[in-house]
Amino acid sequence: MEAIIIARSKFSLSALIARIVSYIVLISWTLITILPLFWMTYSSLKSNEELTRNIYAFPHDLFDNGDDEYIVIAPQLNVIPDYDIKKDTRERLIIESATISPGRRLMVYFLVKEDLPPELAALEPGDRLSTAQLPPPMRRMISWKTMTFNYRSAFVRGGLGFKFLNSVIYAGVSTFFIVLLGLMIAFGIAKMPFKKLSLFVMGLVGLGYLISQQSVLIPLYLVMSSLGLTDTHLGIIIVYTAFGLPLSVLLASQFMKGLPDSLIESAYIDGASTFRAFLSIIAPMCVPVMITIGIISALGIWNEFLLVLVLASTDITKSLPVGVYSFSSLTSTQLGWQLAALVIATLPAMIVYFSFQKQLARGVVGGAIKG
Amino acid sequence: MKLRERRALGVYLAFILPGVLLYLLVVAYPVVYSVALSLSDYNPNRGGDWNFVGLLQFKTMLSDPNFYHALRNNMIVVAVSVFGQIPIGFILAYILYRRMVKGGDFFQIMVFLPHFLSTIVIGTMWKRMFQADGPVSRLIQIFSGDPSAQFDLMLHADTVMYPIGFALIWMYTGLYMIIFLANLQKINDSLIEAAKIDGATEPQIFLKVIVPILSGTILVSAVLAIAGSLKGFDLIFALTTQGLQRNNAMVLPIFMYQTAFQNYSNPMRYAYGSAISNAIVIISVALIMASNFISRKLGVGEETY
Amino acid sequence: MKKLVRATLIFGMLILMAGLVFTGCQKEEAAQGKVVVDVMAYGDNSNQEGVNWVRIVDAFEAANPGIDIQYELLYDEAYHQKVVARLTSGDVPDVAYMGADARWGAPWMEASQQWDHTPHLDAMYDKSLIPPHGPNGEIYEIPLGTSNITTVLFMNEKLVKELGLSAPKTYEDLKAMVPAAKKAGVDVITIDGADGWAWGSCVLSSFIARTSGDPQWVSKAVAGENKFTDKAFVDALTIIDMLVKDGIIPAKSVLVDYGSNVSNFSNGKALFMIQGQWAAGGIENPEVADNTILLAWPKLPFEKAATAGTVAAAPSVGYGVTKKGASDPAVRDAGLALINYFYSEAESTQRLRDGAIVAPILKNYQVPSDLPLIVKRKVELAQSAGTTEVIDSYLTGAPNDALNEGMQKIVSGQATPAEIAAKVEELARK
Numbered sequence A: 001m002e003a004i005i006i007a008r009s010k011f012s013l014s015a016l017i018a019r020i021v022s023y024i025v026l027i028s029w030t031l032i033t034i035l036p037l038f039w040m041t042y043s044s045l046k047s048n049e050e051l052t053r054n055i056y057a058f059p060h061d062l063f064d065n066g067d068d069e070y071i072v073i074a075p076q077l078n079v080i081p082d083y084d085i086k087k088d089t090r091e092r093l094i095i096e097s098a099t100i101s102p103g104r105r106l107m108v109y110f111l112v113k114e115d116l117p118p119e120l121a122a123l124e125p126g127d128r129l130s131t132a133q134l135p136p137p138m139r140r141m142i143s144w145k146t147m148t149f150n151y152r153s154a155f156v157r158g159g160l161g162f163k164f165l166n167s168v169i170y171a172g173v174s175t176f177f178i179v180l181l182g183l184m185i186a187f188g189i190a191k192m193p194f195k196k197l198s199l200f201v202m203g204l205v206g207l208g209y210l211i212s213q214q215s216v217l218i219p220l221y222l223v224m225s226s227l228g229l230t231d232t233h234l235g236i237i238i239v240y241t242a243f244g245l246p247l248s249v250l251l252a253s254q255f256m257k258g259l260p261d262s263l264i265e266s267a268y269i270d271g272a273s274t275f276r277a278f279l280s281i282i283a284p285m286c287v288p289v290m291i292t293i294g295i296i297s298a299l300g301i302w303n304e305f306l307l308v309l310v311l312a313s314t315d316i317t318k319s320l321p322v323g324v325y326s327f328s329s330l331t332s333t334q335l336g337w338q339l340a341a342l343v344i345a346t347l348p349a350m351i352v353y354f355s356f357q358k359q360l361a362r363g364v365v366g367g368a369i370k371g
Numbered sequence B: 001m002k003l004r005e006r007r008a009l010g011v012y013l014a015f016i017l018p019g020v021l022l023y024l025l026v027v028a029y030p031v032v033y034s035v036a037l038s039l040s041d042y043n044p045n046r047g048g049d050w051n052f053v054g055l056l057q058f059k060t061m062l063s064d065p066n067f068y069h070a071l072r073n074n075m076i077v078v079a080v081s082v083f084g085q086i087p088i089g090f091i092l093a094y095i096l097y098r099r100m101v102k103g104g105d106f107f108q109i110m111v112f113l114p115h116f117l118s119t120i121v122i123g124t125m126w127k128r129m130f131q132a133d134g135p136v137s138r139l140i141q142i143f144s145g146d147p148s149a150q151f152d153l154m155l156h157a158d159t160v161m162y163p164i165g166f167a168l169i170w171m172y173t174g175l176y177m178i179i180f181l182a183n184l185q186k187i188n189d190s191l192i193e194a195a196k197i198d199g200a201t202e203p204q205i206f207l208k209v210i211v212p213i214l215s216g217t218i219l220v221s222a223v224l225a226i227a228g229s230l231k232g233f234d235l236i237f238a239l240t241t242q243g244l245q246r247n248n249a250m251v252l253p254i255f256m257y258q259t260a261f262q263n264y265s266n267p268m269r270y271a272y273g274s275a276i277s278n279a280i281v282i283i284s285v286a287l288i289m290a291s292n293f294i295s296r297k298l299g300v301g302e303e304t305y
Numbered sequence C: 001m002k003k004l005v006r007a008t009l010i011f012g013m014l015i016l017m018a019g020l021v022f023t024g025c026q027k028e029e030a031a032q033g034k035v036v037v038d039v040m041a042y043g044d045n046s047n048q049e050g051v052n053w054v055r056i057v058d059a060f061e062a063a064n065p066g067i068d069i070q071y072e073l074l075y076d077e078a079y080h081q082k083v084v085a086r087l088t089s090g091d092v093p094d095v096a097y098m099g100a101d102a103r104w105g106a107p108w109m110e111a112s113q114q115w116d117h118t119p120h121l122d123a124m125y126d127k128s129l130i131p132p133h134g135p136n137g138e139i140y141e142i143p144l145g146t147s148n149i150t151t152v153l154f155m156n157e158k159l160v161k162e163l164g165l166s167a168p169k170t171y172e173d174l175k176a177m178v179p180a181a182k183k184a185g186v187d188v189i190t191i192d193g194a195d196g197w198a199w200g201s202c203v204l205s206s207f208i209a210r211t212s213g214d215p216q217w218v219s220k221a222v223a224g225e226n227k228f229t230d231k232a233f234v235d236a237l238t239i240i241d242m243l244v245k246d247g248i249i250p251a252k253s254v255l256v257d258y259g260s261n262v263s264n265f266s267n268g269k270a271l272f273m274i275q276g277q278w279a280a281g282g283i284e285n286p287e288v289a290d291n292t293i294l295l296a297w298p299k300l301p302f303e304k305a306a307t308a309g310t311v312a313a314a315p316s317v318g319y320g321v322t323k324k325g326a327s328d329p330a331v332r333d334a335g336l337a338l339i340n341y342f343y344s345e346a347e348s349t350q351r352l353r354d355g356a357i358v359a360p361i362l363k364n365y366q367v368p369s370d371l372p373l374i375v376k377r378k379v380e381l382a383q384s385a386g387t388t389e390v391i392d393s394y395l396t397g398a399p400n401d402a403l404n405e406g407m408q409k410i411v412s413g414q415a416t417p418a419e420i421a422a423k424v425e426e427l428a429r430k
Helices: A002-043 A048-053 A136-147 A149-158 A160-191 A195-209 A213-227 A233-257 A261-269 A274-285 A287-303 A306-311 A320-325 A335-362 B002-038 B056-062 B065-097 B104-116 B119-130 B135-144 B161-184 B189-197 B202-213 B215-231 B234-239 B244-248 B252-262 B269-297 C002-028 C048-063 C076-088 C106-110 C157-162 C171-184 C196-212 C217-223 C231-245 C251-255 C258-266 C277-282 C286-290 C323-327 C329-342 C345-354 C373-384 C397-411 C417-428
Strands: A069-072 A092-097 A108-112 A128-130 C035-042 C067-074 C095-098 C152-156 C187-190 C270-275 C292-295 C311-314 C318-321
Touching: A002 A335, A002 B065, A002 B104, A002 B119, A002 B161, A002 B202, A048 A335, A108 A136, A136 A149, A149 A160, A149 A335, A160 A195, A160 A233, A160 A274, A160 A287, A160 A320, A160 A335, A160 B002, A195 A233, A195 B002, A195 B215, A213 A233, A213 A306, A213 B002, A213 B252, A213 B269, A213 C076, A233 A287, A233 A306, A233 B002, A233 B215, A261 A274, A274 A287, A274 B002, A287 A320, A287 A335, A287 B104, A287 B161, A306 A320, A306 C076, A320 A335, A320 B119, A335 B104, A335 B119, B002 B269, B056 B269, B065 B104, B065 B161, B065 B202, B065 B215, B065 B252, B065 B269, B104 B161, B119 B135, B119 B161, B119 B234, B161 B215, B161 B234, B189 B202, B202 B215, B215 B252, B215 B269, B234 B252, B244 C397, B252 B269, B252 C076, C035 C076, C035 C329, C048 C067, C048 C329, C048 C345, C067 C076, C067 C329, C076 C106, C095 C329, C152 C157, C152 C277, C171 C187, C187 C258, C196 C217, C196 C231, C196 C270, C196 C311, C196 C397, C231 C397, C231 C417, C251 C397, C258 C270, C258 C286, C270 C277, C277 C292, C277 C373, C286 C292, C286 C373, C292 C373, C318 C329, C323 C329, C397 C417
Parallel strands: C035 C067, C035 C095, C187 C270
Antiparallel strands: A069 A092, A069 A128, A092 A108, C095 C318, C152 C270, C152 C292
C-alpha cells in the first residue's frame, strides 16, 4: 500500500518538472518565432526614413499624414506621369513628398489644376504646400496612397501579383504530381511483388534526395536548354516534380509498409484489380501521409529560389521568391519595400498553414483500421 | 504461370514507370554529367576538350584544408540534426500526443511554423538580430552587465556552430515532430492503456512501448536528417555574412558553391566543384548505410502491432 | 473522404490546365518584325539603378517602335549566378552589364564573349576617359562613368565641428578625436565590417598604395613582381590593426552590415563613414547629407610621399554588346542604340544627380550648376585626388577571400598582419 503511494507522489514531482520544462521550451520557441515576424510585419508599414531613424519604433509617419509637406516640382526626366499624357491634356501640378523618399521621385502626385483652388494652382516649382491645404478628395487619395506606399510599391514594381500566381501554379501542380506519382511508386515498392526490383528503384530514387540543387544547377540548365524547356512553366514544373519525388516515395512507402497486407488480400479475393485496390482502399488510408507530403512539398516549392532563378528568365515565369529577392539587394535603399515584399511572400504560406493545422491537429486517419 | 507473372510485371511497371522516368530525365543526366566532370579537367565556359584525369580532383580535395574544415562543420550539423532535432521532435510530438500540456494545438502550430518561412525571411530577420548592438547583443549586455559586449560567437570558428546549431534546431525540428505525430496517431490506443494499467510511468511508456514501435520512423527520419544536413545550404548561407562568418560556418555545399561559382583563380573549378558534390553524396550514402546497419543490429522496423 | 479526394483532383486538374495554357501563351510573342535584343541588366526593384533601368527601357522602346528589348534585371549574387548559368549553357545575352577587370570581366573573358566596341564607338563619348580593356586598346564595355572611387572617407562636418574638432590631416589627428567622440557617445569611424569585401575594396586598396608608394602595386604582386609578404603589404595590414587598437574603428564593426553602416552615419552616430563613392546617394538624412565632405585618407603611418592623398578607384563597369550580339548586324546596331540612349546626356546627368557616378564619359559635358551638394563634393574629390588600383580588380578567388576574411580576423583579434600576409602569398602562388 505505502509503496504505491510513494510511487505516485514521486510520479507527480517528476511529472511537474517535466511539465515546467516543456512549457519553458515551448513558450521560448513561440517567442523566438513570433517576435521577429511581428517586427517584420509592423515595420513593413514604416517609411524608409522612419526605419533609418529608429528601427524598432511602431509605425507612425505613413499613417499620420494629414499634414504632410510637399514640394512642387517641374516635369523632368525621371518624373513619370501615371496617366496617358497623349490622351489627358489637362494641366497638372506636380508635387513630390518632402519627407518620404525626398528627391527620388518615388512619391509623386499629378494634381489636376482645374480641381485645385486658384492659389494652389498658381504655385511654382520650389514652393511648398501641405496636404491639409488640398481639397478633401485629393487629400483622401494621397492619404490612402501614403499609408499603402510600401505595399503598392512592392506589388507594382516587383510585379508580385503575377509572380504570386506563378508560385501558386508551380506549387499546386507540382505537388499534385509529386503526391500522385509518389504514391504510385510507393505502392509498387511496398505492396507488390518483385522485391529485388523494388529495392533497386527505392535506392535509385532515394539517392536523388542526397543531391543538392547547386551541384546539378549547370548540367540541369544544359538539359533543359537542349529540350527547349527553359523559361517555361512546364519545364519548371517537371523539375520541381522530379526533385520532390524522392522524399514523397520515402515517406509514402514507409507509411504503406505499416498498413496491413490483409486489406489488399481481401480486396484481391473479392476480385478487384490492382488499380482499384490502390484507388479505393490504399489511397484513402494514406491521407495523413498525403497531407504531410503535400504540405512539405508545396512549402518547399513555394519558398524555392535557386532553381527558379536559373530556369526562369522573363517575368512571365518568375515566381514569388525571385520577386521578393529583387528587393533585398546589398545596397538597397528601400527597407520598407523589402519588408513589405517579405510579408507578401510569407502571408499566404501562413494562411495555408493555419488552415491546414486543423487537419493535422485532429489527426485525420482513415476509418478502416481503428478498433 | 508466366502469363500471370508478366501481367503482374506490367501492372507493377505501370505504377512505377511514370514517376521513375520523369525522375531519370531530370536527375539522371545532371548526375552523370557531374560524375564525368569530376573525373576531368573540363571547364564548360571555355569549351575545349574533356581530358580524363582520373582522381586528380579528388586528390586535390583531400589535401585541401578547407575541405576538412567544411567536413568537420558538416558533421556537427549532422550530429545536431540526428541527435538534436529528432529526439527533440519526437519528445515534443509525444508530449503533444499525450496532451501533457495545455494548448497543445497552439504549440504545435508554433513549433512547426519556422519551417514555413523562406530562408530569405529568416536570414533577413536573424542577421538583424545578430548584428552589432542588435537585440541579441543588447540581451547579452543586460545579462552580463558589460555595456560593450557583443554577440561575437559567429566570428570565431570554434563557437560559430552554436548559433547555427540553434537556428537549425529551431527551423527543422517541427518537421520531425509532425512526422512522429502522424505516425503516433496510427498506434492503437489500447496498447498505451494496457501499459498504464500495468503501472507504467510516462517516461516508461515512452521508452518501452512507443519508441520500439516507431523505430522504423526514427530510422527514416534519421536518413532524412543526414541527407538534409549534408546538402542543406540555404539556412547557413542566409544567416552568415560573406567573409569571416561564412568561412567559419563553411559546410560542404557552400564550399562546393563558392568553389564552382566564385573561385575564378582556378580554371578547373567546375570539375573540382563536381568532385566535392560527389564526395557529399558518397559521404551521405556511407552515413545512411551505417545507420541502416546500426538499426538492423538494434532490431528496428519490426512490426509489433 | 471521397469528396475531399475528388475535390482535390478537380482542383489539381484546373491548376494543371491553367499551367498548360500559360505554357502555350509564351510561344507566341517572338517575331513580329521587330529586332529583339536580349539584355542582362544590373539593378533591383529597391534601388535607383533598377528603377531607372525600367524607365529607360520603356522610354527607349516608345521612341524606337522597331526594337523590342527583352531584359532580365538581377542584382548581387543572383546576377552573377545567372550570368554563369547562361554562359555555360551557351545562352549568351546580346547586351549585358559587365566589366573588364578580374571580378566583373572574368566570366565573359573565359567564354570569349568580349567584343571590341572601338570601331562602332559613337562620337558622343570622350574616348580619353575610357580606359582600354584589352591588350591592344580594345574597349569591351562602355563605363558608367569615370573611375569608381572605392575608398572614400565621408565626414559629417557639422558633427565634427560641434565636437570642437576639424578635418584630420594625419593619422594622429584621427587618434586625437577618440576621447571627444567617446564622451559624445559616437564612433569616430563606422564601416560595414561584416562584409568581407568592404575591407579590401574600401580600406586596404588605399593603404597598400600609400605604404608602397606604387599606385600599381597590386597588379604587380599578382603578376609575381611583388610579394604579399613584402613590408609594404604587412604595413598596410598593420595600419588596420592600429586603427582598431587605437579605438578609431570599433571592434564591433565586424558585425555591422552595409545598411546599418549608412544608417549609423545618417543618424549622426559616427563622425566618419568608410564606403565607396556610390554610398553618397544613400545618406537619407538631408541635414547630414548636406554637411558631408568626402575625403581621402589622411597621412597614414608608413606612408610614402609618392602616393600621398590618393584614393583607390576601380575601372567602371557598364553595358556592352557581347560577341553573340555583335554577330547579327541588326541586333548589334539595336544594342548600340540602346546603350547610346542609356548613356545619353540627360540620363547621365540623372545618374550624376542620384550619386551613382562621379562624372560621365561624354564629350564636352557641362556639369549642371544645381547638383546636390554632396555630388559636387564628390566631383571635387575625384578631380583633386590621384588614383590607385583596387585590390579585387586583380586578385580574385581563394587568395582574395583569405585576404578579406583575414582582415576581419585582424579586427576581431584572431590573427596578426604577418600571418594573413603569409596566407595570402601562399594562396596567390598556387
